[in-house]
Amino acid sequence: xxxxxxxxxxxxxxxxxxxxxxxxxxxxxxxxxxxxxxxxxxxxxxxxxxxxxxxxxxxxxxxxxxxxxxxxxxxxxxxxxxxxxxxxxxxxxxxxxxxxxxxxxxxxx
Numbered sequence: 001x002x003x004x005x006x007x008x009x010x011x012x013x014x015x016x017x018x019x020x021x022x023x024x025x026x027x028x029x030x031x032x033x034x035x036x037x038x039x040x041x042x043x044x045x046x047x048x049x050x051x052x053x054x055x056x057x058x059x060x061x062x063x064x065x066x067x068x069x070x071x072x073x074x075x076x077x078x079x080x081x082x083x084x085x086x087x088x089x090x091x092x093x094x095x096x097x098x099x100x101x102x103x104x105x106x107x108x109x
Contacts, residue, residue, distance in 0.1 A: 010072040023077040030070035035087035037063045 001009075004042045016025045040060050044052055052060075072082050101109045 003086050006068070007072040007076060007082040010069050011074055011076050013069075014073050014076075020077070023074060026070045026074035026077060030067060030074055031062060032068040037067060 016022065016023065017104075037060060040056065040063060043055055044050060048056065072083075075082055076087055096109060
């Protein structure tokens with residue numbers, strides 16, 4: 001499955017207020033799910049000495065899937081293809097590598 005196929009399939013499962021004209025809902029969901037990923041990693045550091053068990057990896061994998069779902073639906077609300085996001089990001093990162101600008105800060109380095 002490619003990114004655009006995923007986005008279309010994810011969209012068929014989307015049920016939320018103002019769907020098709022509500023970018024706020026998937027934005028808030030994205031932040032919440034990303035927080036859940038961070039919380040699971042934090043607890044691995046705190047409770048498991050940083051060792052990621054198979055069980056914890058599966059839990060994180062599910063949360064990452066939820067993050068991807070919200071990204072796909074936020075992008076859909078903004079009329080952006082997921083494939084376009086992925087391609088643009090890779091081009092940006094490779095450009096930074098080629099120009100030796102991986103380190104540092106700022107969006108336009």
